Amino acid sequence: MRKLARLIGAVLLLGACLQMSGCWDMVEVSRASLMTGLALEPGHDGRILVTLEVLNSAETMSVKGGKGGSPSQLYSNEADTIIEAMIRMNEHLDRMLIPSHIRVIIVDERIAREGLDRFMDFVQRSRYVREDVTLLVSRGTKASDMLRVAYPDGMYAGFGIQSQVFNYHNNWGGVPDSFMYEVAQSAFSPGKELLLGAVTLDKKSDKEESVENSKMLDPQTLVRITGSAAFRENRLIGFLSKEDTRMVLLVTNQLKRTTISFPLDGQGKYAAIRLIRYHTSKKVRMIEGRPLVSINVEAAGLVASMDDNLAIDKIHGYEELDRLASEHLKECLTATIEKMQKQYKVDVFGFGEHLYRHRYHEFMPVSKEWNEQFAKAKVVVQVSVKIERSELKSRNLSRNKVEN
């Protein structure tokens, strides 16, 4: 009797467990497609035009034996909300969509100027969209056109653009890493405005986009990273150049690696150093109602190229190079900060956030109009670059040196 009761109990328990989920969640992967890119543009009558990049997995790079077809296809739909447009995509599309592998979201400049809030809610609310999606702003081009670019070797645009941004960010630093969670982060950190990557399209001919593009020696259409887009309260207010972006990343310690070229003597001769380590320390305080920001960059690098022969087999040669590099970097940094203060008047550097964290009582009274405070802030920049060594050689091999 007890056994029977236990058996019934077990069956009921198992039954209850089975109730909690079910086959209706099942997606047969061979009848579904991955959604890898999302482009948002303004549509007619205030609606939103959603373009999806849908993967044709048999033609992507990870698989051998594709037939040379396009690795992805684009489908567009217009609706009042993004989610509706997406769900209704089967008006055009034959397959079930798997949204969880989305790699890149590209927002049209026109939408970004109106504000990101309109669609951010959806992507943040959805459990299928990862927080580390790359979020970019298309500059001067339709966002969906970005997804129309074919990359070689079966790479689809979503992954291609993400990889491009990733590598550019890591190697030169001309673009922020631009993850979607940064939107949420900047929303929760007072005194820091959002900075996202900006991309545009380089078109050399007016031909229709096709897979053939990726097979050309000289691709006719390329996605180009232009730098970054600065926001104020989630509205796009302007674009920063690659150089300015790099300086912003240097100040916020987000720069991974970079190479800096600087003039040696003002006669067209340059040297380049690779920055291998750096740290930027900041101090922000309010002095007589005006913020005083002091920035101290300490960097270490190595000589990557030099047009002229500075005697860097001697200490004074290194010191000379250190001085030139530091001065150049300081100039660039000052110029970028001034531009942000005068032209855009937004604090993308996070000086306000620094003040908020370190001197809460000084920040709180000005928290509402911090961007105005930033615009009139006094900024002191100190840069000290230490060159540790040269790469393989200390002198360049030039013919006249041998003759001497």
Added chain:
Amino acid sequence: MATYRFRHDRIENELRAHFGSSADLSLIPIRLADRDGLLCFLSTMTNSTFLMNNVVQPLLQASNREIIFDSAEALDSLRLRLFGGLNTRLLEDPGHLPEWITQGYAGLLLDGQDRMLLIHVQELEKRSIAEPTAQNVIRGPKEAFTESADTNMSMIRRRILNENLRFEKHVIGSKSNTSVYLAYLEGEADERLLNPIREKLRSARLTGLFDSGGLENELQSNRFYLFPTAYNSERPDSICSCLLDKRIALIVNGSPFVLIIPAQFTDFFKSPEDQYQWFVFGTFIRLLRYVAFLFSLTLPAFYVAVTCYHQELVPTLLLTSIMAQRQGIPFPAVVEMFLMEITFELLREAGTRMPRLVGQSISIAGALVLGEAAVQAGIVSNITVIIVALTAISGYVSPVYTFGANIRLFRFALIVLSSIIGLYGVILGCAYLLIHLTRIETFGVPYLSPLSRFSGKRSA
């Protein structure tokens, strides 16, 4: 005058009645001095040369030895003077004679004696000691047990030269009367463990016992245990190390696999070779076996769950690859997985049972036709074949074959669960398995005991 129970004609008739027309019953009338006698034995339990040299020859020379066949002690003196080197005993009750004869004794009786002499003449053909076939090591002893319990006991004894080593004989099987030896180290093995085992052996209700596997099932307290509760090995070194470890071995006559009780979960991940090499490598290999166990248990279920329900868990490139491979496959992932798993089970079973001569054809049919062609034809995807192959290989990593076998059955249950409710089902199944594992006890020893010692009753 006492009625002589041991008259040769009477015994002869009795034996004929007992053994019927069995061809191997040998009844040889003899005459010593002036008395009639009888030599009776089963010709299948001995060999004629042995009998000639050890029994018949001495008897022929008996008259030279001044044995007085009239006296009541005639058998005693025969026993001492002629068969000194053999295992002999005196039988008083003729009713037990058939039993002794079937056990390989020859009966010698002389008219006028009220006892008879039993001489152990068992001499059987047996397989010589060979290399292990199921539990190989690269470095370590290369001997394996044989079907003869005597040989097996000898192999244990010569490794443990210790007077405390006991071999306790039990007879199991109401019809087969198989000898089972309980081996243990006196003073080491726990009496609380020995007594219940003795009790079990005594109360075992088997008609026949031909391998230790049958005894293992009999000793298991619950037949629905998914895991074997007795360890078995064909390696004397592994059995000996268990004996030193205060455990108890059961040697079944006729089985080259010796049982060890109690067995614990972790035993099935140990190979004797682990002890014979550098401990770091031994530990690494042992950990690898645990990983293989998890693989063989969950990998197919995990694959089915992830591709059907949790695509977001798969790295994009891998998912793309899986999707591309599954393009045009006519079956859902579960069906495909079952198809391949069943195919593999078929191949394995065929490979084990088939005659050696046709072995080649199975590998050709299996590897080429089923593997290659099924993928080429687009019936199953490459990734499924990879998963099934990896699972299959992992299943054979456990040094004890039976351990992997039961797990395979549970794997199917997990696949079904995962196909209905995804990863949630896999977790449910694994949770059940864990609960099951913690509940298993063998003769009072928790199955997970080295890992978890908690016990509500005992800790109180």
